[in-house]
Amino acid sequence: MQPFHPPTPQSHRSSYIPSTPESPTVEKESHIGPTQDSRQAREAADGVVRDYEEKRDRLAKAIDSSLYLLSDLKNFNGEQWTVRYPHLKPSEPESAGSSSRPGMSRRTLTFADEPSQTTDVVLNSTPTIRRTLKRSLTIAPAPPCTPITTIQPIIDEPKRTDENEDDFSILRLNLNMGAAKHAKGLISHLEKASISALLDNRITASLEHLSHLRKRVYDAQSRVLVTGDLNAGKSTLINALLRRDEVMPTDQQPLTTRFVEVVSAKENEDKEEIHILKEADKYNPSDKSTYATEDVSKLYEMLVDAEEDASSPSLRVFLKEADANITNPSILHNGVVDISLIDAPGLNRDSIKTTANFARQEEIDVVVFVVSAANHFTLSAKEFIWQAGHEKAHLFIVVNRFDQIKDKARCRRLVLEQIKQLSPKTYEDAADLVHFVDSAKVALGYGETEPEGDELDEAFSHLEHSLRSFVLVNRAKSKLGPAQNYITHLLADVELLAAANSLVASKERDSAREELARVKPVLEKMKKGKEGLEESLVGEEETATDKVSGRTKLAMERGLDRVGRGELAAPAPGLALPSYPGLLGAWDYAAEVKRVLLASLDFAVGLAEEDARKLTTEGVDEVIKLGDAHLPADVERTNRKFNSKAMFSPRATRRQSSVASLGLGLAGQSQLGEVNVTDIFDLQHHFQLVRSALPSTLSSSTSNELVPFSTEVGAASLAVGAFSMISGKTLGLRAVVEGLVHFSDFVSNPATRRWIGPVIGVFSIGAIGFVLYELPRSIPKNVGRHIQEQLLISSGQSDESMNVPFPEYQSIRVSKEVRKVMRLAAWDLRERFRSAVEARSEVVKASEEIEKKATNALNWFENVEKKVEVIREEVGIKV
Numbered sequence: 001m002q003p004f005h006p007p008t009p010q011s012h013r014s015s016y017i018p019s020t021p022e023s024p025t026v027e028k029e030s031h032i033g034p035t036q037d038s039r040q041a042r043e044a045a046d047g048v049v050r051d052y053e054e055k056r057d058r059l060a061k062a063i064d065s066s067l068y069l070l071s072d073l074k075n076f077n078g079e080q081w082t083v084r085y086p087h088l089k090p091s092e093p094e095s096a097g098s099s100s101r102p103g104m105s106r107r108t109l110t111f112a113d114e115p116s117q118t119t120d121v122v123l124n125s126t127p128t129i130r131r132t133l134k135r136s137l138t139i140a141p142a143p144p145c146t147p148i149t150t151i152q153p154i155i156d157e158p159k160r161t162d163e164n165e166d167d168f169s170i171l172r173l174n175l176n177m178g179a180a181k182h183a184k185g186l187i188s189h190l191e192k193a194s195i196s197a198l199l200d201n202r203i204t205a206s207l208e209h210l211s212h213l214r215k216r217v218y219d220a221q222s223r224v225l226v227t228g229d230l231n232a233g234k235s236t237l238i239n240a241l242l243r244r245d246e247v248m249p250t251d252q253q254p255l256t257t258r259f260v261e262v263v264s265a266k267e268n269e270d271k272e273e274i275h276i277l278k279e280a281d282k283y284n285p286s287d288k289s290t291y292a293t294e295d296v297s298k299l300y301e302m303l304v305d306a307e308e309d310a311s312s313p314s315l316r317v318f319l320k321e322a323d324a325n326i327t328n329p330s331i332l333h334n335g336v337v338d339i340s341l342i343d344a345p346g347l348n349r350d351s352i353k354t355t356a357n358f359a360r361q362e363e364i365d366v367v368v369f370v371v372s373a374a375n376h377f378t379l380s381a382k383e384f385i386w387q388a389g390h391e392k393a394h395l396f397i398v399v400n401r402f403d404q405i406k407d408k409a410r411c412r413r414l415v416l417e418q419i420k421q422l423s424p425k426t427y428e429d430a431a432d433l434v435h436f437v438d439s440a441k442v443a444l445g446y447g448e449t450e451p452e453g454d455e456l457d458e459a460f461s462h463l464e465h466s467l468r469s470f471v472l473v474n475r476a477k478s479k480l481g482p483a484q485n486y487i488t489h490l491l492a493d494v495e496l497l498a499a500a501n502s503l504v505a506s507k508e509r510d511s512a513r514e515e516l517a518r519v520k521p522v523l524e525k526m527k528k529g530k531e532g533l534e535e536s537l538v539g540e541e542e543t544a545t546d547k548v549s550g551r552t553k554l555a556m557e558r559g560l561d562r563v564g565r566g567e568l569a570a571p572a573p574g575l576a577l578p579s580y581p582g583l584l585g586a587w588d589y590a591a592e593v594k595r596v597l598l599a600s601l602d603f604a605v606g607l608a609e610e611d612a613r614k615l616t617t618e619g620v621d622e623v624i625k626l627g628d629a630h631l632p633a634d635v636e637r638t639n640r641k642f643n644s645k646a647m648f649s650p651r652a653t654r655r656q657s658s659v660a661s662l663g664l665g666l667a668g669q670s671q672l673g674e675v676n677v678t679d680i681f682d683l684q685h686h687f688q689l690v691r692s693a694l695p696s697t698l699s700s701s702t703s704n705e706l707v708p709f710s711t712e713v714g715a716a717s718l719a720v721g722a723f724s725m726i727s728g729k730t731l732g733l734r735a736v737v738e739g740l741v742h743f744s745d746f747v748s749n750p751a752t753r754r755w756i757g758p759v760i761g762v763f764s765i766g767a768i769g770f771v772l773y774e775l776p777r778s779i780p781k782n783v784g785r786h787i788q789e790q791l792l793i794s795s796g797q798s799d800e801s802m803n804v805p806f807p808e809y810q811s812i813r814v815s816k817e818v819r820k821v822m823r824l825a826a827w828d829l830r831e832r833f834r835s836a837v838e839a840r841s842e843v844v845k846a847s848e849e850i851e852k853k854a855t856n857a858l859n860w861f862e863n864v865e866k867k868v869e870v871i872r873e874e875v876g877i878k879v
Contacts, residue, residue, distance in 0.1 A: 055476050055876070056217055059483055062874040063214045066487055067207060069494065069867050074203045081857045082196045085112040086500035087167060088123065109137065109500060112173070113192040119503065136865070137499040169390045170486065171202050171493040206490060213483045216365060221338040222471050222479055223261075223363065228370035229378050230346030233400040237370055238262065238341050241464065243322040243330045247299070248343055258303070259314040260343040264332055268318040272296050275316040283316070291316070331464070337472055347380040366471055366478050368396045373405050373436065377418050385422045391486040393425035394433060394477060396467060402436040402459075412436060432470065435463035484875055491868045498861040498868075505861060509854035512847040519847070522632050523840040526833070533630045533833060537623065537826040544619035544822050549815035551615075552608040556807035559604035564788035566593075566780030568600035570607055575599055580776035591675045594783045598666040601787075605810055612814045613644035616821050623825040627832065635836045638828050647817055678786065680779055 077083040088107040109119040124136045173195070226234045235248035242262065265272050268285065275291040277283045284290050294302065296317060321333045332339050342364060367388055371377055377385070385395060397419060405411045419434060420427040426434065437460045470478050559569030568575065578592045620642045627637065791806035804812070 052476055052480075055480055058874055058876060059480050059487075060214055060217050062487055062871050063210055063217065063483065065867070065871045065874060066490060067210050067214075069864070069871065070203055070207050070210065070490075073494065073497075073864070074200060074207070076857075076860060077196060077200055077203070081501070081505075081853065081860070082192055083199055083497065084192070084501055084504050085173060085195050085199055086110070086496070087112065087115075088121075088496075107137075109503070111500075111504075112195050121503065136495065137503055139503065168493045168496065170206055170490045171199065171497065173198050173202060209486070210490075212363065213486060216363075217480060217483055221340060222365045222475070223340050223342060224366045224368055224471060225342045225344060225364040226368045226370060227344040227347065227384070228398075229372060229375065229381050232346070232370045232372045232375075234346075234370045235343055237368070237398060237400065238343050240460065241331055241341065241467070242319065244319070247296070247317070247319060258345060260299075260303070260317060261314065261340050262317045262319055262332065262343070263340040264338065265318040265320045266333075267338070270320065272318055272320055274299060274302070275318070276302075277314045277316060280314050331468055331471065334468070334472055337475070339471065347378070347384055365482060366396060367392055368398060368467070370398045370400050371415070373399045373402045373411055373415075376411075376415055377422065382418075382422055389423050390489050392482045393423070393485040394429065394470075394481060395423050395426045396470060397423075397426060397434045398463065399434070399436045401438055403438040408436070432466045435459060435466065437463055484877075487871070487875055488877060491871060495865060495868050498864040502858055502861040505854040505857040509851055509858060512851035512854060515847040516844060516851065519840050519843050523837065523844055526630070526632070526837050526840070529630050530833070530837070533626060533829075536626050537829065540619055540622050540626070541819060541822040541826060544615055545815045545819045548612045548615050548818045549811045551611060552814045553807045553811035555604060555608045555611075556810045559601055560788045560791060560807065563597050563601060563784040564781075566597075566777075566782075566784040568597065570600055570604040572600055572603040575603065577780060580779075583775065586680050586775055586779065587675060590680050590779050590783055593780050594675060594787065597780070597784050597787055601666050601791075608810065608814060609648045612818050613647055616647065616818045617642065617644050619818070619822050620825045623822070623829055627829045631829075631832060631836060632840075635832060638832065640828065642821070642825070647821060648814075675783075676786070678782065680775065680782065 073083070087110045089110070090105070090107060105123050107121050107123045109121045110117065119139070121137045121139060124138065226238055228234050238248050247262065248260065268275075274294040274296055275283075275285070276294060277291050279290065282290050296319070299315070299317065302315065319332065321329055332341060369381070369385065371381060388395065399411075399415055402408065402411070415436075416427065416430060416434065419430065563569050566577075568577070575596060577596055578589060580586075581589055624638075631637070793805070794803050
């Protein structure tokens with residue numbers, strides 16, 4: 001870039017003389033004198049250049065730092081934290097509150113994904129005219145219970161025209177779906193991840209814009225965009241600035257339908273021609289394949305023809321100075337800085353052209369906004385100025401056709417009030433940046449009426465001088481100012497984003513720590529008590545099962561003993577031994593006795609089961625007590641109610657569905673209910689009784705010699721032998737042979753032959769009579785004894801695999817049912833305990849992850865605030 005020096009105008013009309021790189025010169029005022037050494041001017045120009053280059057390098061460094069900062073934020077948002085998008089609303093004014101200092105104000109903080117969740121915060125800010133420069137948030141103190149008059153309340157800042165003054169400017173989310181307030185409502189219905197993705201897109205766009213800014217900062221050329229509403233006189237103004245009336249075509253109807261960039265012909269080997277850009281982003285003047293050429297005289301036709309094609313390519317027009325000998329050249333040919341004037345289509349022509357204007361302003365350095373004095377600022381103009389103001393704090397505004405206004409003072413006042421709201425920085429420098437002219441009449445001396453023409457010519461001269469000064473002299477403001485302003489707003493947005501998310505991270509970290517403090521001790525206690533709970537459950541199961549098993553076996557053994565004596569196994573209501581009907585009914589009597597005794601055994605089994613139910617209920621209660629002792633209070637207890645009556649039901653077994661398979665209904669089992677002769681006459685039992693009553697020496701003698709017996713002994717021996725032969729069913733063959741040998745030896749004695757017959761007859765008659773007399777008492781004993789013997793051998797079940805004694809079988813069966821119930825209760829408790837441990841483990845794990853993530857996020861956001869301060873120092877912003 002060539003060195004330059006600010007001109008010193010003698011009047012409003014600029015008398016700027018371009019300087020050369022070797023010896024920059026300016027026109028001096030009269031009191032300086034022409035003999036002053038030119039070295040001072042050269043040193044002054046060099047100082048301006050050095051100062052500009054120093055600011056440029058410092059700003060470029062800040063842009064690089066901002067790029068790194070935004071890149072870190074983008075990566076952090078996608079990988080480590082879901083950045084929340086905050087909204088700040090003014091809180092209701094309070095009569096009393098915490099003490100504050102200037103720049104502090106109460107706000108209500110909400111987030112786009114949770115608009116109903118509000119947090120009272122205090123906004124600490126360093127205000128500028130339109131927005132705040134530095135912003136941080138803290139939790140608002142709770143209001144006191146009673147008002148304290150000595151404490152000053154937090155004072156709200158003056159209400160600004162922007163209803164979202166505390167929201168974002170650069171990073172603001174906008175769905176571009178209708179009005180901004182409607183877009184904000186749509187955003188509030190999106191999920192957190194979707195909002196984070198939208199914010200990520202905004203960060204990406206800002207990264208791209210920062211890259212463009214860096215190129216623009218080091219680009220020696222200054223691009224001036226002339227834009228405004230439809231038919232506002234933009235092309236006429238450009239012609240006036242170029243000192244030529246035939247360049248940009250003008251008419252009462254709009255003509256400019258595409259972007260036309262006017263540059264000096266020196267950039268095109270001093271040839272005047274039009275370059276039709278095929279693709280603007282790939283345009284290269286040295287590569288003719290990227291553009292087509294046309295004569296300048298064809299510009300009017302090209303603009304008119306482009307009305308039918310909304311996608312017409314941009315034009316680049318190369319022009320020479322209108323008069324090569326002119327002492328006051330146009331701004332395009334200033335000889336110091338390369339300037340390009342860009343004529344843009346009207347904003348309110350159509351949505352495509354308006355959107356293109358919005359996008360194009362990000363690529364230029366200076367915006368010259370032309371507004372009609374009759375129409376003031378339209379809605380599209382306000383939106384454009386507001387959007388451009390995010391980057392360009394200073395706009396050059398030309399109020400055209402001012403001569404057509406009757407009440408000029410009122411028009412000036414209304415326009416300036418609008419500018420004050422739209423661009424406060426421009427309003428501050430309104431004397432140099434806001435101009436009321438009529439470019440059509442004053443350009444190149446077109447004024448015809450003396451007084452008004454002179455006045456307008458003076459105003460246009462002031463406009464031209466101010467534009468020169470703004471673009472050429474105040475390049476730190478026009479060239480570097482937009483980048484600095486953009487970074488300022490961007491840093492404020494990042495700072496607000498970090499401050500709001502710091503509150504979120506701090507809240508999540510505190511909540512996670514509280515959750516850990518609540519859950520982790522309980523989890524540790526449960527883990528330590530798990531082994532004890534398991535031992536207790538096993539112990540309760542074994543205790544209940546063993547107790548039921550022992551008591552059931554003992555009850556069954558006692559019942560069988562009673563049955564073996566011909567008594568009921570257990571006294572049962574409505575159950576008694578039948579009356580003896582006589583000898584003819586002995587068989588039916590034995591059958592009824594057997595049925596009653598078996599029924600009494602069934603009743604005894606039922607009593608054992610009822611006792612098992614009670615013991616099981618006690619065991620289940622103990623399991624419930626273990627659950628109360630080992631489960632946390634907030635764990636839902638089992639809603640299962642133990643129904644002891646459901647135990648020992650037919651559906652409780654999977655093997656058989658009959659009642660008999662459970663040990664009940666013994667009288668209905670054929671192998672037990674059948675009556676035998678031995679149930680009535682058990683001769684073997686009587687023989688055993690007789691043998692047990694005889695002397696042991698007689699019953700166990702093994703001598704083979706005949707010993708003379710007395711009559712009584714011989715008779716007895718004979719009777720015994722006879723009875724033994726009769727009851728030979730259960731005696732062995734050896735016993736029968738021995739009896740026959742003894743009997744034959746005894747009968748061979750002649751003395752015995754005389755009396756043995758009567759003795760045997762008398763004894764037989766007596767024995768038979770005794771047996772018949774004892775039938776009412778012997779039948780129950782015989783039946784009971786046979787039942788006892790049979791059940792002691794097997795359980796009496798039809799399943800042959802159940803060859804276990806009845807008491808043991810019933811003990812196993814009942815205890816198995818009890819064990820099943822106890823295991824079910826223990827399993828339910830174990831599952832609840834396991835679920836509780838897993839749930840708390842997940843809570844602890846999630847809370848630890850949240851705490852770690854929130855702590856890292858909090859540290860990261862705090863580090864962001866430090867980086868923002870460093871970048872502000874690089875830019876040279878004081879807060």
